[in-house]
Amino acid sequence: MIRRHMRLWLALPVFLASLLVLPGMSAAQRFDWQAFKGTSIRVMADTNASGEAIQANLPDFEKLTGIKVTYETFTEDQYRQKVLLELAAGTGAVDVFQTATAQEGLKFWRSGWYEPLDAYLKSSRLTDPSFDMADISKPALKGNTYDGKLVALPTTQQTTMLYYRKDLFEKHKIKVPQNFQELEEAAKKLNNTEEGGQKVVGIVLRGKKAAATSQWAPYLFSYGGNWLKDGKPAMNTPEAIQAFDFYGRLLRNYGPPGAVNYHWYECISLFVQGKAAMYTDVSNRIFFFEDPAKSQVVGKVGYALFPSGPGGRRPVMEVWSMAVSSKSKKKEAAYLFVQWAASKENVLKMHLKGVPSVRASSWKDPKFLSEQKHKDWIEASLKTLEIASTDWNPPVTAVSEVRDAVGEAIVSSILGEDVKAAANKANDEFVKIMEKTEGK
Amino acid sequence: MVNRTELQTGSPTAVSAPRAPRPGVFFERHFGHLMPLPAALCISLLIIFPLAFNLYMSLQTWFVSSATPPRYVGLQNFAEIFGKDARFWNSMWITAEFTVISVLLELVLGLLIAVYLHRDFAGRGIVRTVMLLPMVSTPVAVALIWVIMFNPSLGILNYLLSLVGMKPLLWLGHPRTALPSLIFMDIWKWTPFMVLILHAGLQSLPFTPFEAALIDGASRWQLFRYVTLPLLRPTVAVALIFRTMDSLKTFDTIYVMTEGGPNNATEVLNIYVFETGFKYFHIGYASALAVILIIFVFAVNLLLIRVRERSWSY
Numbered sequence: 024m025i026r027r028h029m030r031l032w033l034a035l036p037v038f039l040a041s042l043l044v045l046p047g048m049s050a051a052q053r054f055d056w057q058a059f060k061g062t063s064i065r066v067m068a069d070t071n072a073s074g075e076a077i078q079a080n081l082p083d084f085e086k087l088t089g090i091k092v093t094y095e096t097f098t099e100d101q102y103r104q105k106v107l108l109e110l111a112a113g114t115g116a117v118d119v120f121q122t123a124t125a126q127e128g129l130k131f132w133r134s135g136w137y138e139p140l141d142a143y144l145k146s147s148r149l150t151d152p153s154f155d156m157a158d159i160s161k162p163a164l165k166g167n168t169y170d171g172k173l174v175a176l177p178t179t180q181q182t183t184m185l186y187y188r189k190d191l192f193e194k195h196k197i198k199v200p201q202n203f204q205e206l207e208e209a210a211k212k213l214n215n216t217e218e219g220g221q222k223v224v225g226i227v228l229r230g231k232k233a234a235a236t237s238q239w240a241p242y243l244f245s246y247g248g249n250w251l252k253d254g255k256p257a258m259n260t261p262e263a264i265q266a267f268d269f270y271g272r273l274l275r276n277y278g279p280p281g282a283v284n285y286h287w288y289e290c291i292s293l294f295v296q297g298k299a300a301m302y303t304d305v306s307n308r309i310f311f312f313e314d315p316a317k318s319q320v321v322g323k324v325g326y327a328l329f330p331s332g333p334g335g336r337r338p339v340m341e342v343w344s345m346a347v348s349s350k351s352k353k354k355e356a357a358y359l360f361v362q363w364a365a366s367k368e369n370v371l372k373m374h375l376k377g378v379p380s381v382r383a384s385s386w387k388d389p390k391f392l393s394e395q396k397h398k399d400w401i402e403a404s405l406k407t408l409e410i411a412s413t414d415w416n417p418p419v420t421a422v423s424e425v426r427d428a429v430g431e432a433i434v435s436s437i438l439g440e441d442v443k444a445a446a447n448k449a450n451d452e453f454v455k456i457m458e459k460t461e462g463k
Numbered sequence: 464m465v466n467r468t469e470l471q472t473g474s475p476t477a478v479s480a481p482r483a484p485r486p487g488v489f490f491e492r493h494f495g496h497l498m499p500l501p502a503a504l505c506i507s508l509l510i511i512f513p514l515a516f517n518l519y520m521s522l523q524t525w526f527v528s529s530a531t532p533p534r535y536v537g538l539q540n541f542a543e544i545f546g547k548d549a550r551f552w553n554s555m556w557i558t559a560e561f562t563v564i565s566v567l568l569e570l571v572l573g574l575l576i577a578v579y580l581h582r583d584f585a586g587r588g589i590v591r592t593v594m595l596l597p598m599v600s601t602p603v604a605v606a607l608i609w610v611i612m613f614n615p616s617l618g619i620l621n622y623l624l625s626l627v628g629m630k631p632l633l634w635l636g637h638p639r640t641a642l643p644s645l646i647f648m649d650i651w652k653w654t655p656f657m658v659l660i661l662h663a664g665l666q667s668l669p670f671t672p673f674e675a676a677l678i679d680g681a682s683r684w685q686l687f688r689y690v691t692l693p694l695l696r697p698t699v700a701v702a703l704i705f706r707t708m709d710s711l712k713t714f715d716t717i718y719v720m721t722e723g724g725p726n727n728a729t730e731v732l733n734i735y736v737f738e739t740g741f742k743y744f745h746i747g748y749a750s751a752l753a754v755i756l757i758i759f760v761f762a763v764n765l766l767l768i769r770v771r772e773r774s775w776s777y
Binding site: 231 | 637
């Protein structure tokens with residue numbers, strides 16, 4: 024009996040102390056992944072590599088937080104329509120959505136569909152102390168910032184890169200192009216050469232109207248041009264006209280016939296069949312090229328920095344991020360998901376599976392360095408991460424429409440039509456679209 | 464309870480008593496109206512409501528964004544379409560070109576094949592079945608196969624051209640050849656439909672006029688020109704109406720093969736509507752375009768039906 028009382032007496036100070044500490048603890052608000060255990064959230068994502076990689080890692084999140092996730096994916100075009108309609112309906116049925124801010128950011132921000140994340144990131148209750156913002160690529164964060172507010176946490180990126188056939192370059196004694204002039208010379212020399220019993224084209228690039236614009240953007244920037252100048256369309260500036268002309272000339276003279284129908288899919292097909300000597304596009308192409316099941320050029324591809332133009336070396340970076348819907352009724356749980364998706368552990372896991380990371384730490388990871396044999400790819404990626412622009416799309420609300428208008432000028436240039444007239448037409452369209460959709 | 468006894472005994476008391484009509488009587492009296500009611504409801508829900516809503520949306524301007532809510536603009540969308548939109552007129556022209564050329568060629572080819580099949584020969588059944596395959600195959604899958612065949616560097620069509628010593632074509636890869644290529648594919652896919660209808664028409668023709676003509680000593684060509692063709696007119700008209708209606712609305716194959724490109728060279732009206740609505744999200748403007756498309760299809764077919772009634776009937 025006494026012993027039992029003893030225990031009680033011993034327990035009392037502990038109990039009293041805990042009374043004192045508990046409110047103090049909740050005031051200090053320690054971070055806890057399990058804080059929203061039992062909640063369920065709905066996430067919408069694109070079926071791109073990063074959307075699918077996050078889906079594959081979902082069990083990690085559910086185990087870590089006890090939050091149940093309904094994860095819906097759609098192919099790119101359907102995704103854009105679906106997420107737009109869901110957010111416009113404003114029912115709060117979506118808690119988290121995947122977003123490419125360069126594509127829809129301005130429109131979504133102006134519509135008030137993004138929940139700004141700054142306050143969440145500052146909160147010691149909601150953000151894991153080991154989250155480490157400084158580890159995330161600065162340009163990627165900058166691209167996700169509107170009016171000083173961070174609207175989404177980046178998870179993955181793809182940067183522009185020059186792919187070239189090492190074997191052909193050696194055979195024909197050509198240096199890896201460092202600038203546009205060398206790029207054109209190399210394309211000219213290699214075009215129509217025979218290799219392995221088949222004809223090789225000098226270079227392949229996207230040529231299909233709107234699909235081409237994002238890969239034409241680095242050419243535009245490297246000529247010193249930009250989408251807008253003082254807030255107005257700048258598609259008929261001398262720099263832009265040069266970029267249209269150069270890109271079209273490359274494809275017309277040294278590219279595959281019918282290049283105007285080439286989306287990235289056709290470009291990759293041609294390249295993995297060994298029928299193209301060079302290709303500039305986003306960096307994850309390595310996973311197609313070095314896959315023996317899909318590619319006949321395994322081990323023959325070199326990875327280099329995008330060449331520089333008269334205006335410098337200006338590759339672009341495409342970023343995919345996760346955002347919290349401003350209409351969500353479970354914003355804090357949703358934020359935990361976004362934070363987890365962009366966390367070091369998750370991003371590294373995706374990175375190791377071939378979805379390039381936005382975090383410097385993933386690129387230095389020993390496991391990654393021992394697995395990734397193509398050091399030139401790592402080097403080119405890392406250098407590009409520092410200098411890339413995230414404006415692979417025109418910074419306007421009506422991105423798709425402007426891409427079509429600009430894409431028409433690219434196609435005209437490929438077809439050998441009057442580039443200046445095409446650029447003027449694209450610019451006029453661009454102006455009209457902005458007047459109509461920006462309301463200013 | 465009363466009802467049941469009535470049923471059991473067949474007592475006429477209930478009928479003689481003047482009362483408000485019971486549900487059963489109402490049901491019996493309006494039986495003819497009630498039976499189609501579910502169907503009518505479905506149709507109004509699935510067709511009439513969207514049509515009406517589409518008409519309503521065509522008077523608005525809306526970009527599916529909360530920054531600019533829907534705004535009533537009256538007929539402004541239509542004014543802009545007819546007055547300023549070069550892309551609209553381009554797509555109208557392409558729609559017309561695509562429809563007229565492909566439907567006419569399909570008709571001529573279909574007629575020839577139907578006449579050819581309208582004879583007895585060994586394996587006719589097999590030939591007829593095989594003939595129909597392009598028509599019943601899934602449009603999107605078939606279109607993807609055609610994309611591969613049309614590919615200037617990898618496709619089989621350029622290889623076939625090279626066999627007969629012709630220069631390779633760019634097919635879908637050039638604004639000048641893209642539309643003819645699509646028409647080529649459309650003819651391959653839809654000629655069997657013409658064959659099917661015309662063949663059925665041929666089989667249902669009365670025998671007597673032919674007999675009379677033969678007795679009068681008509682040649683085979685005269686028989687075809689002055690007996691078969693005139694008798695076949697109503698069937699031809701029906702086939703034309705079906706194909707024209709379909710052809711004006713073609714979307715799937717064109718979208719898969721060119722998405723309206725290169726540079727809008729194959730952008731039929733339906734694709735323009737889709738791009739405006741689901742890529743640019745100008746819902747009001749797209750609705751207005753859709754209204755025009757509906758009226759256009761309707762008008763063309765009304766015209767065809769008139770023509771059929773006036774001069775083509777016998």
